Amino acid sequence: DSGVTQTPKHLITATGQRVTLRCSPRSGDLSVYWYQQSLDQGLQFLIQYYNGEERAKGNILERFSAQQFPDLHSELNLSSLELGDSALYFCASSVVAPKPTGTGIYRNTGELFFGEGSRLTVL
Amino acid sequence: DAKTTQPNSMESNEEEPVHLPCNHSTISGTDYIHWYRQLPSQGPEYVIHGLTSNVNNRMASLAIAEDRKSSTLILHRATLRDAAVYYCILKTSGNTPLVFGKGTRLSVIA
16 A cells, blocks of 8 residues: 555546546645556556646646645546546655654655556446 | 666576676766565565665665665575566765666566
8 A cells, every 4th residue: 555545436428528536645645646557558657746736747638637645635527528537546655754854855856756646437 | 878788688596596687877976775675466575675785675676786786685595476577777975866777577487
């Protein structure tokens, strides 16, 4: 168990619809990342949030949007769904650890913890 | 992010050591070498990472070439549970995303 929780685990919907995927990061992790994995594209980075702010953007379509809330959970919104959006959507959060000197300044060790994914099927 | 090159697939016998190679000839001085694996129907899982020196943890060992242009992930005794896709990824330190390639699909034969 990575400590990252994603809901729903499975979702079936029709073309043209809109869905929201939810992610709860590990306790204390400030960064959340979203990835899409389809059979032909592999794992594609979509977007990253850090402490509520967008931090990095990858191959995210304009029909998709995300946000991170004050309690650090994140949602990925997918709209005007197409057949090609059928995929596994993974959320990850990153380890944030205090510096050994105890300065209170947090550093990122680079390790990402992934949830089990949300499988979206668009019919 | 600098690119890595891995074999598409490898096969190992159970309880034998496995050496998974990765080439990263364009690695920069600030790139860390990360390894993740993805078991069937699961999310990617962190395995190990390093910068210059060899690293060991409970899951695996990471051997890094002196010029850092290649590295090898070593599973000391492969089990059936180690059958997965293994990804070698270069990543700068700090709050940046991982960029996955195609990885190496490891099959373990009983």
